[in-house]
Amino acid sequence: MQDDPEARLILVEVRDALYAGVPAGFQQRVAGNAVALALREDTLAAGFAAGEATRLRALLGRDAPLAALNQALAAGLRDGSVAADDPIVQHHLIRTTVEKMRVDQPQYPAFRQWWADTPTDAG
């Protein structure tokens, strides 16, 4: 699932900053980046959350809201009841992280490099 703060809270801050007056240059670029992130979250996050919940239900063998499933996975990894060396668990962690990066920072240099070098699932 996407991290805090969610898109709506970010947009509130951008709105308030714009009303207060955002100077051209760095601050303006930061505001633009924040809106871009919120737009990506709006487009992508619901689909990612649905897939993530499906994977977590299969991993943990139970149903609950996504936040609770995530908490259970985190707790299981901490106390060892979820095996950190299980390739299916690892697959889930990688998939979920890639989805977060597609919302948070698709231009992060190391991520962009991996993305450019990697064929699509269908390919």
Add this chain to the structure above:
Amino acid sequence: MTAPLAEEAALASAIAEAAVAAGHAGARVSGLKRLSGGASKESWAFDLAHADGSLTPLVLRRQPPALRFARNGLDSLLAEAAVLRAVAPCGIPVPQVAFELPPGSPAGEGYAMARIAGETVGTRILKDAALAEARPLLARQCGGILARLHAMPADRLPPLPAVAPAEALAQMARRLEATGQARPVFEFALTWLRRHLPMDGPLTLVHGDFRNGNLVVGPEGVRAVLDWELAHVGAPLSDLGWLCVTSWRFQAPALPVGGFGIREDLLAGYREAGGGAVDPVALHAWEVFQTLNWGLMCAGVGATFMNGVRTVEGALIARRASETEFDLLRLLLPDHEAWNAR
């Protein structure tokens, strides 16, 4: 960022007073200008105009009286100045401390140091044409500087907090819990670190924030190491690991040392300066540790935001926690088949 003029004039006269008290008779302060950076600590550039008309370019690091309790890392800026004074004679390039602010100074607590010309912005260090010949030298130079730093005899250091690896890991678990958000990737990394982080070995002086972005670089290479406020006694490899964190490589992730060099050069420089042979497996574990460390800093900014201290910039730093999750999984599961398709 801009202090009212009266406040600036008062700061200038407080600095001049401190300079005179430190033996610069008749000195005045000109060209005082706030530099960007620190939330709790401020940096100001100024020229010290001496009685004979000569100018010394200096930087004041200070904690204003009102911010006295907003502390992080070293106990005080005076402790930071003491560290700079201690390491300077030992082959570690740092700005020379010019004078400290005396107790009770209206400028607050702090010290003035030499203003060293050169590039400090990480992304520019990686692309400025004038630094093209410096870039291939930097990794080896950083190795040499770190080896000398880690060899500092304890009796020449001011009192510093000591953090052994086991305690550093325990602190991380507490920081993760304090973010209030479930983070399976961070738990995965912590579990791995408990098994793989080297727990033994001597503790030494470490810089604590030694990375591209805290170096002053000129065409001949590293001119100075800045930002000593996180200096402490800890595992020496923690400094080398931090320098290799992917986030500090900026636009050049394929060059693991600060985006400018390779680990082999860093470790060769370290060895040549007496730092001994570094086990690449141990360095890898410290890279994992420090990547998680940066991730927890981002997540901590997120918790601060959710607790009500809200800025656009804070939101974007919070949402950088995922870049460290990506980097952690690349470090820990480089060969997993999930990376083979997107």
